[in-house]
Amino acid sequence: YNYAEVLEKSILFYEAQRSGKLPANNRIPWRGDSALSDKGSNGEDLTGGWYDAGDNVKFNFPMAWSTTVLTWGLIQWKDAYEKTGQLNHMYDSIKWPLDYLLKCHTKSNELYVQVGDGHTDHASWTSPERMSGNRPAFKIDTSHGGADVAMETAAALAAGSIAFKTKDSAYSHKLLTQGKSVYQFAKKSNDKYSVSVHAAAAYYKSSNVTDELTWGALWLYKATGDKSYLAEAEKHHESGAAWGFSWDEKTAGNNMLFYEITKKDTYKKDLIDTFNAWLPGGKLKYTPKCLAFRLEWGALRYAANTALIALMAADHGINSDLYRKWALSQINYALGDAGRSYVVGFGKNPPEKPHHRASSCPLTPAPCGWTAQRNPGPNPHTLYGALVGGPGKNDDYADDRKDYTKNEVACDYNAGFQSAVAGEVQTHFFLYFDS
Template identity: 35%
Template sequence: MFGRDPWGGALEINATDSATDDDRSRNLQDFDKAALSRNLDETQQSWLLGPTEQKKKKYVDLGCIIVSRKVFKWTVGSIIAAALIAGFVTLIVKTVPKHKHHNPPPDNYTLALRKALMFFNEQRSGKLPKHNNVSWRGNSGLQDGKSDDSTLFKNLVGGYYDAGDAIKFNFPQSFALTMLSWSVIEYPAKYEAAGELSHVKDIIKWGTDYLLKTFNSSADTIDRIVAQVGKGDTSGGPDPNDHYCWVRPEDIDYPRPVTECHSCSDLAAEMAAALASASIVFKDNKVYSQKLVHGARTLFKFAREQRGRYSSGNEAAIFYNSTSYWDEFVWGASWLYYATGNSSYLQLATTPGLAKHAGAFWGGPDYGVLSWDNKLTGAQVLLSRLRLFLSPGYPYEDILSTFHNQTSIVMCSFLPFFTSFNRTKGGLIQLNHGRPQPLQYVVNAAFLATLYSDYLAAADTPGWYCGPNFYSTDVLRGFAQTQIDYILGKNPRKMSYVVGFGNHYPKRVHHRGASVPKNKVKYNCKGGWKWRDSSKPNPNTLVGAMVAGPDKNDGFHDVRTNYNYTEPTLAGNAGLVASLVALSGDRSVGIDKNTIFSAIPPMFPTPPPPPAAWRP
């Protein structure tokens, strides 16, 4: 029998009267164990224990809010701890010495670049700007053009003196400006990194402003241009001139004749190249850029219509004799195409007959040597760029692929594995075959080699073939580095051929302005000869000037009267600047791939004509 257990469980009741006391006692014990082993719910516990007394919480009244005292203590403690930690960290930061992050020092190429650009400041003619930064130079040539009644061009103030004299030759000056512009177009980021971009653009503009004065730049058709200002008579005659006299340009008081030409295709096309390339440099200045483009068009039209060599029958042949004008046609047309996007210039530049006359197919001892006289190699590299990145296709592909292959062969000829050119024992390549003044050719080759290696890198091409052998772009760049390093002092004489770079460099440079002291004494034509013939170092340092260079035996004579060793030139220094900026700085900063193409419209290559109909 079961009954209700008041504690909530079942209770068994034995109804038999025969149960003994022991049995009841045993049952009671079992009951107690069962009852004690069960868990009690809250109601049952409350019956046994009564109501529980809860601990009273303490609060803090903050006025607008009431919070627990415990929470308040934790909050205040956390704020104090955070303040202590912050103060400790601040104390450490202020007391520990600061280590500023310094940019790595500039490499030798950058240091030499800054000096090489200063040479152009030292060669300026005209009224000098306040920021010229050459203490021993002053205004000069302010009467150029005015003193010659035979010329129509009365304002020929400005421009650059060519070398150690005070003659202004437009032919090499234009080439120098083209090379500088080319280097800026390709490497603006490197110029910017060196802090020289505005400087080099100022140098270019000083030259192009002058070139615009040497022809009727506002006209569409012209019949003459200025070729030269000053006279370089080498006969030793009694008449004062820029070669017979040895005076500072600031002290010139003798007449300076102006030489004009009416049939000078080479000069006009080179001037056109200078203005066209500069128009790309100054493309953000639309008014000035268009002025340069218009002048370039006018000059090139004159070059094509009035055929002839500028140096024929005049004294320019003694100093800068031009052997042909066909290479200038290819060179000038290439730059005009890049400056205007007009395909007629590209058609002309890629005409096989023009390339043939320029010497693209016959080779010769000077093939592949870029200079103020021969621009074919420069034009080939320039047009190879077009094929690598834009690939205009038909009808230009045949000659462009030929130029591209020829460029590769020229680059092979620079390498020491081949015997196209001899080298001195010290490693200087003899691009002019042992003749004097070799460095101007070496720097141009170094620029082209570095530039072409950067073209290949930008086109994701690791190298090129020389016959069956493949060479990486590092090999080509290595050639350029060894040649420039030679010029900067890694040569048997341990001499830097750039004035002011390093500790050992030429001190007796063939240069009138640098050799005659600025001492408020005006020397007459012959009075300056004592400074020319002096064995003392120049009183004025011609910073950045690259001299003519050593002979084929690595020999060099630091003698002022021997211009074959010690005279610098505009064309030589322009090539030096171009090669230095190409090699300078971080190698990962390559060429500006697109700026040169900014004027070229989108290309939709014309398909080649269909083959002729088949006939049996």
């Protein structure tokens, strides 16, 4: 497979998810300015960021996680982006949500965490450009907690500060300053944000906050070298094998960062125990064509996210050959090893009808509504690089726009996937590019 092409197209997917006033160098011809009136309760500017998935809501919890994970891949495998000619595009890509997350920290003890209401948004089928009026914005503060989303935001800002250190030192400093501020705010609340922000509960409800408390502290430690952050991370960390790695479950990522920082055997053991469960012969079921199958809703993201951690572990000398081979098998499943591509606009028989409002709507002034969702033909616009949810447990899949379980796309679906592809490029394919 042409992994450089996958990297390029995944970045294009994130450009297609942009909200706000698009820049002069916008590369998605069918996208325009949208949601320009997104504001906080006191008129604060909350424009920008990414639309979450096939809808038009900005959910900061998965957005911030996606930003952290994409940035982690850039930090770890910067050469992959450089060699493939994607480095500047990648900096642009992560700066879009980072700029938005900076805006959301409106006061030292206040953080906006969502713009748009899921129920209202999902009751219609329209493109972002066609939306009008003001959308509700939801925040956490001293009386409405949310340690999970705040810590994830702090992690994203800290990761961004590392990535931009050599690119733009002033911006890096700004990200770190705000990251520290969000972190201090997050420490004052052990609540899940879904308790305060009921609008998020049906969509992105956190299981617990301890993994985020650890994750946020680890990223602040990586950005600063201040050992007090590492001590706080160790205080909150729950050891053991991880369920997986996702916007909700950070334990595998925590174990990886802990091992990278400390080289302690206890973290290495937890990583190995996690992969023992995930690799063939472990607890996890596999589809007949060899996809590690954690959950049906967005099955490919869980395999790709765990593949990312496997490549990170391999880079740090843990069962390197075995984990690299397994990670490649999971990424290649998504790219076509199972007989078809699950990445829009790439490879053999890719999805043509992803559950995605913007790409399914014709250009204005033509109307867009549920008829666009029911259109039996391909989406009028190709959503290059988007990883769809993926197959069922028997490799069963239909390219059906109405199927949001298997055929929706999302910012968090592509995050671990793209970073893993960057890892594959750097590990296996530089000989190919050099030649």
